Amino acid sequence: MARPSSLFPMSTGRDENGRLTIAGHSVANLAEQHGTPLYLYDATTLHEHASRLKNLLEQNYPGLSEVSYAAKAYFSLGFARKLAALGLGVDAVSLGEMRVAQKAGFRPGKIHLHGNNKSESELVEAIEQAIQAIVVDNLDELELLEELAGERQRRTPIWLRITPAVDVQTHPSWQTGGPHSKFGLAVQGGDAAEAIERAQSSRWLHLTGLHVHLGSQIFTAEPYRQALRSLADLAEKHRLTLKEISPGGGWGVPYTVDDADADPQAWIEGVSGVVREEFERRGWRLPRLVIEPGRWLAARAGVAVYTIGACKKAPDGSSLVAVDGGMADNPRPALYQARYTCVVAEKPGMAMSQRARIVGKACEAGDELIADTWLPDVERGEHLVIPMAGAYQLSMASNYNLSTRPEVLWVEKDRVEVLQRREHPEESGWWVES
Numbered sequence: 001m002a003r004p005s006s007l008f009p010m011s012t013g014r015d016e017n018g019r020l021t022i023a024g025h026s027v028a029n030l031a032e033q034h035g036t037p038l039y040l041y042d043a044t045t046l047h048e049h050a051s052r053l054k055n056l057l058e059q060n061y062p063g064l065s066e067v068s069y070a071a072k073a074y075f076s077l078g079f080a081r082k083l084a085a086l087g088l089g090v091d092a093v094s095l096g097e098m099r100v101a102q103k104a105g106f107r108p109g110k111i112h113l114h115g116n117n118k119s120e121s122e123l124v125e126a127i128e129q130a131i132q133a134i135v136v137d138n139l140d141e142l143e144l145l146e147e148l149a150g151e152r153q154r155r156t157p158i159w160l161r162i163t164p165a166v167d168v169q170t171h172p173s174w175q176t177g178g179p180h181s182k183f184g185l186a187v188q189g190g191d192a193a194e195a196i197e198r199a200q201s202s203r204w205l206h207l208t209g210l211h212v213h214l215g216s217q218i219f220t221a222e223p224y225r226q227a228l229r230s231l232a233d234l235a236e237k238h239r240l241t242l243k244e245i246s247p248g249g250g251w252g253v254p255y256t257v258d259d260a261d262a263d264p265q266a267w268i269e270g271v272s273g274v275v276r277e278e279f280e281r282r283g284w285r286l287p288r289l290v291i292e293p294g295r296w297l298a299a300r301a302g303v304a305v306y307t308i309g310a311c312k313k314a315p316d317g318s319s320l321v322a323v324d325g326g327m328a329d330n331p332r333p334a335l336y337q338a339r340y341t342c343v344v345a346e347k348p349g350m351a352m353s354q355r356a357r358i359v360g361k362a363c364e365a366g367d368e369l370i371a372d373t374w375l376p377d378v379e380r381g382e383h384l385v386i387p388m389a390g391a392y393q394l395s396m397a398s399n400y401n402l403s404t405r406p407e408v409l410w411v412e413k414d415r416v417e418v419l420q421r422r423e424h425p426e427e428s429g430w431w432v433e434s
């Protein structure tokens, strides 16, 4: 089970008035100065988490390795620059993510491209930039890519995304390695074998690696080990020399104190160990081991800050506390009943006096950020802080009700930087004056 402190950024503290601080900055003051909803990313947490994974790989895996951040968790130019400076790679899934990665300073060799339905323009951009690898998802794409690379006479490195039918214990929306997955080339049924054979005889595609991603919020290494064994078996069967291998991302994080909190040591030891075993017993050279964490790197670094507005009783007697954001900036509770915890920035240490539902301001009954939580007495104008908000919130945000996306700040000691500016209605796509 998670400790309460492990849900908050590492630099979380209190000021002399007992108010919540991150990297020494009062969260309530930042909210007053920048407005809400406001997202804060803590530099210390991101640095520590990136170093932890890199160090674990270095300690456990004697071959080359890479931590490639899954940009879908949260990406913006400012944030990408921080990640590039940490020496990470990028797992991109769109033209937008590839362009941001380049602009932020990632070398093409540090970027690989995923997606189950990549557009021609995404594939062409990836070919022309000579990125690390295009991760081919299906036979149809393999054919298109061969054509596009041939037209440009560019020999293009690819990995194949394999679906090995390994089940993981997680929410059905996060399972991507099973037989119903829309992603990848299934081993069962023969698509994986056919793709390997076609890629091996291709003139323009250079098959350098195999990849698997089983899903998200996984807390044990065993499914990864099974999946990697299945990739090694495929490579052996097809006499394929693997320069790269990737078990994807998906290592889990806690969102409340009731959730499991597993150190990534088990993950990295597990994947490193099985790649070594499988390759060494066959007398093969160790491939570059590429992991693709999104949530584990970014979730804890981020908090969402809202202003408390209307407080009232629902007809069933439950207390409602409404905030000025909700499903537009964080669709996770509405999408898959994600659970969260919260504190009040002005009084994080005050005794809890009421049970409440934290609801958003969208015109949707399901716009509820926290279904049931304890709170101290609160007043309109105080600030509610939701931790573990750094992944899959803003990146899935919408403009529902023509709401505008929040501002995002990077906070470190003595320094606050805008990573993403607040959207304004006049700048949005719907504001067309014809």
Ligand SMILES: Cc1ncc(COP(=O)(O)O)c(C=O)c1O
Pocket: 070, 072, 073, 091, 114, 213, 215, 216, 217, 248, 249, 250, 251, 292, 293, 294, 295, 296
């Ligand atoms: C191919 C791939 N790699 C990595 C990730 C990152 O997963 P997580 O954020 O759970 O680590 C995802 C997430 O959907 C993914 O689809």
